Amino acid sequence: MSTVFALVDCNNFYASCEKLFRPDIKHRAVVVLSNNDGCVVARSKEAKALGIKMGVPAFQIKDMIHKHSIVVFSSNYTLYADMSNRVMQTLEALAPRVEVYSIDEAFVDLTSVDRVMPLADFGYQVKDTVAQYTGMAVCVGMAPSKTLAKLANYAAKKYPATRGVLDLTDKTRQRKLMAITPVNEVWGVGGKLTTRLAALGITSALDLADANPKQLRKHFSVVMEKTISELNGESCLELEMEAPTKQQILCSRSFGEVVTDKHIMQQLVSGYIARAAEKLRFERQCCGHVQVFIRTSFFRQGTFQYSNAASTRFPVKTDDTRVLTRAALSLLDVIWKDGVRYAKAGVMLTELGDQGVVQQDLFDTHKPDGSKKLMALLDRINTSTYGKAWFASQGQQSPWTMKREHLSPAYTTQWMALPVVR
DNA sequence: TCTGGGGTCCTAGGACCC
DNA sequence: TCTGGGGTCCTAGGACCC
Numbered sequence: 370m371s372t373v374f375a376l377v378d379c380n381n382f383y384a385s386c387e388k389l390f391r392p393d394i395k396h397r398a399v400v401v402l403s404n405n406d407g408c409v410v411a412r413s414k415e416a417k418a419l420g421i422k423m424g425v426p427a428f429q430i431k432d433m434i435h436k437h438s439i440v441v442f443s444s445n446y447t448l449y450a451d452m453s454n455r456v457m458q459t460l461e462a463l464a465p466r467v468e469v470y471s472i473d474e475a476f477v478d479l480t481s482v483d484r485v486m487p488l489a490d491f492g493y494q495v496k497d498t499v500a501q502y503t504g505m506a507v508c509v510g511m512a513p514s515k516t517l518a519k520l521a522n523y524a525a526k527k528y529p530a531t532r533g534v535l536d537l538t539d540k541t542r543q544r545k546l547m548a549i550t551p552v553n554e555v556w557g558v559g560g561k562l563t564t565r566l567a568a569l570g571i572t573s574a575l576d577l578a579d580a581n582p583k584q585l586r587k588h589f590s591v592v593m594e595k596t597i598s599e600l601n602g603e604s605c606l607e608l609e610m611e612a613p614t615k616q617q618i619l620c621s622r623s624f625g626e627v628v629t630d631k632h633i634m635q636q637l638v639s640g641y642i643a644r645a646a647e648k649l650r651f652e653r654q655c656c657g658h659v660q661v662f663i664r665t666s667f668f669r670q671g672t673f674q675y676s677n678a679a680s681t682r683f684p685v686k687t688d689d690t691r692v693l694t695r696a697a698l699s700l701l702d703v704i705w706k707d708g709v710r711y712a713k714a715g716v717m718l719t720e721l722g723d724q725g726v727v728q729q730d731l732f733d734t735h736k737p738d739g740s741k742k743l744m745a746l747l748d749r750i751n752t753s754t755y756g757k758a759w760f761a762s763q764g765q766q767s768p769w770t771m772k773r774e775h776l777s778p779a780y781t782t783q784w785m786a787l788p789v790v791r
Numbered sequence: 792t793c794t795g796g797g798g799t800c801c802t803a804g805g806a807c808c809c
Numbered sequence: 810t811c812t813g814g815g816g817t818c819c820t821a822g823g824a825c826c827c
Contacts, residue, residue, distance in 0.1 A: 403795035410795070410827095426794040444795085499822045528825050533809055590801055590823085626792090668794055715796090772793095 516599035621715025636764035657720030666712035
């Protein structure tokens, strides 16, 4: 019995989420912008057809937006996360083993499905059911390895003749597709590797599949060796149903405008710590290490550039915002330089461990005290609808709120934002 | 004027040990 | 002239992903 993976991937996910609640823009070009309305992170098929590229800064396409009446949205992650859950739950109802790989895609174990019905039929069933239950359009690629399933999904999206579903379990079919697919479309092959592979005469996915795995491992890494095996239908990457515990928690932002005032920076860093600590407690973890970094804008060439980071370790792992804030602010003292025009800052929590098994410090006379209770209370207030509580070091709300000029309503998570039918 | 954020994994190289 | 060998652990940085 041979393994079959399906990759189910939503089409233009963020743009589709926005369209779902706006039938009036069903056929319009839509783009979704990153935090701070900075650059394009999602495009509807109409926007792609206009030639708008992924990742372009919003200000560079201002004229196009106007000329073609493109509909612009700020990212609405509350909406996208909720739609994602609905899609994933639908998949879980259709198949017992599902790995939620990202907000808009999942691997599904379809081993033995072909005893019941042709794989492609099952693929269309998945696609139709998701569309019926959630309104979301997905494509389905099926193959004996995750890397090939990814490739099958790519083809299902690219070639209309597939009608969004491709069974790539057949070896001849795999080779045919790989021969016409550029190597950079292979999962795990990015820009840098594409250039280096080209120097070795490897430009198509098939070139890579037929390359010598041991030799390429020497040139690159063990990841490349696995990719080659996967392209040849040998599955090296398992389905992972349980989300592995996080290894790091990062909170960082580019600022709407440059920061030169240390006091403001202290408030920003305090705010990032507060959010990171919240995530940490939500994961039921404590951290043993915190890093703070600040930097100028990489995009301002010819101006003074500065980038620095500092970190410290805790004798006892902690999830207490007060402890983390104190540490982060003294780290900021170390790396702060007056007169620099800062564009971005962030904090990173690492060396995460279970809350239950914190190693006590032999010399620590400080009792674990009310910290747990206080943090729990804080989290309860901030997840309730009653209001928000925060630390004085974060300052007043807030000189640095994100720019989100085109935010859609919380259609699915707030009663007041329900669309009204007249 | 205006250019995202949050992750993972792998490797090389230095520090240190016996 | 010529300066061991083998191992572990840690960190920084690079590559990738969505």
